[in-house]
Amino acid sequence: MIVLGLESSCDETGVALYETGRGLLAHRVHSQIDLHAAYGGVVPELASRDHVRRLPALIRQVMADAGLGLNSLEAIAYTAGPGLAGALLVAAGTAEAMAAALGVPALPIHHLEGHLLSPLLAADAPAFPFVALLVSGGHTQLMRVDGVGRYQLLGESVDDAAGEAFDKTAKVMGLPYPGGPALAQLADQGRAGRFSLPRPMLHSGDLNFSFSGLKTAVMTVLRGEGAAPADLAAEFQAAVVDVLTHKAKLALKQTGLKRLVVAGGVGANQALRARLDEMTARRGWRVYYPEPALCTDNGAMIAFAGAMRLAAGAAGHAGGAVTVRPRWPLDTVVAPAA
Numbered sequence: 001m002i003v004l005g006l007e008s009s010c011d012e013t014g015v016a017l018y019e020t021g022r023g024l025l026a027h028r029v030h031s032q033i034d035l036h037a038a039y040g041g042v043v044p045e046l047a048s049r050d051h052v053r054r055l056p057a058l059i060r061q062v063m064a065d066a067g068l069g070l071n072s073l074e075a076i077a078y079t080a081g082p083g084l085a086g087a088l089l090v091a092a093g094t095a096e097a098m099a100a101a102l103g104v105p106a107l108p109i110h111h112l113e114g115h116l117l118s119p120l121l122a123a124d125a126p127a128f129p130f131v132a133l134l135v136s137g138g139h140t141q142l143m144r145v146d147g148v149g150r151y152q153l154l155g156e157s158v159d160d161a162a163g164e165a166f167d168k169t170a171k172v173m174g175l176p177y178p179g180g181p182a183l184a185q186l187a188d189q190g191r192a193g194r195f196s197l198p199r200p201m202l203h204s205g206d207l208n209f210s211f212s213g214l215k216t217a218v219m220t221v222l223r224g225e226g227a228a229p230a231d232l233a234a235e236f237q238a239a240v241v242d243v244l245t246h247k248a249k250l251a252l253k254q255t256g257l258k259r260l261v262v263a264g265g266v267g268a269n270q271a272l273r274a275r276l277d278e279m280t281a282r283r284g285w286r287v288y289y290p291e292p293a294l295c296t297d298n299g300a301m302i303a304f305a306g307a308m309r310l311a312a313g314a315a316g317h318a319g320g321a322v323t324v325r326p327r328w329p330l331d332t333v334v335a336p337a338a
């Protein structure tokens, strides 16, 4: 099956072609970072308009990259939620219209399902079941994954997501937008432990997280004793990495599973990867990541999730009905009928 995947849930327009049995044929992402930088955050109306502007050209380019015509498409997958309503509608409307015009099934995909299946795109893919650590801009969750659409929430952030904490902390430190990668880069030049930040909920015993207090703690340091920015960034990163690593370990212990899958933008963080590598290797467990370019939002993970659903027995629906779900808990998605 050749599946086209469209993503427009936030500030990246992503398009990809995936063929079952062959792999990724082509994929392109247009980031709106420059568009939103002046505002220090994503402006929903500007995001929707830019998706409208970019999506048709991206689809043409991806088809050309793969040397295929629209008639070779066998299904169209798109992110149906969660995300910004107006932004989601762009890929949803385009995908449903294309599916109706071409007479192929449309597949609405949960954005986080895309993120968490993305490590399976790698040559060395993990088998089910596994624990997934989803660390993105909007979510921090530990899930037990038993198959496509079979997700059990083990724990999640009670306030800010890990990526959100990186972004907000970067902002209070005066780092350029988007803050996460900039803060991580600065952290790699500093030394953690020169002063201490809290490890929120490290010993809460459950698999939940809390990251909003870290930003406040950083603000307190900035206002009071002060600190070399690189050292402050390093300590902040170490605090987030400590908590994520500890809770991932706990989730593996509690479930008795030996495979950990990391997905979402913060999964690109090198310090986090180093610690998770070490934690799993020491116990004979294994950790799997998407390639760094596929950690943040992209169409490849959506095309791939669509193909996985088809392979697992999903039929999709006849194109034409445009519905998006801006709020959509991942553990309520339905497994494809086998």
Ligand code: ATP
Residues within 6 Å of the ligand: 010, 082, 083, 111, 115, 135, 136, 137, 138, 139, 162, 163, 164, 166, 167, 178, 179, 180, 181, 184, 264, 265, 266, 267, 268, 269, 270, 295, 296, 297
């Ligand atoms: P969601 O998927 O929950 O809707 P999102 O799509 O905005 O949110 P992603 O695209 O998965 O999130 O990831 C973006 C987040 O990842 C941002 O918060 C960004 O700061 C963070 N991020 C990206 N690279 C790094 C890095 N190297 N270190 C830390 N954080 C990073």
Ligand code: MG
Residues within 6 Å of the ligand: 010, 011, 012, 137, 296, 297
């Ligand atoms: Mg983004």
Ligand code: FE
Residues within 6 Å of the ligand: 111, 115, 136, 137, 296, 297
């Ligand atoms: Fe995302």
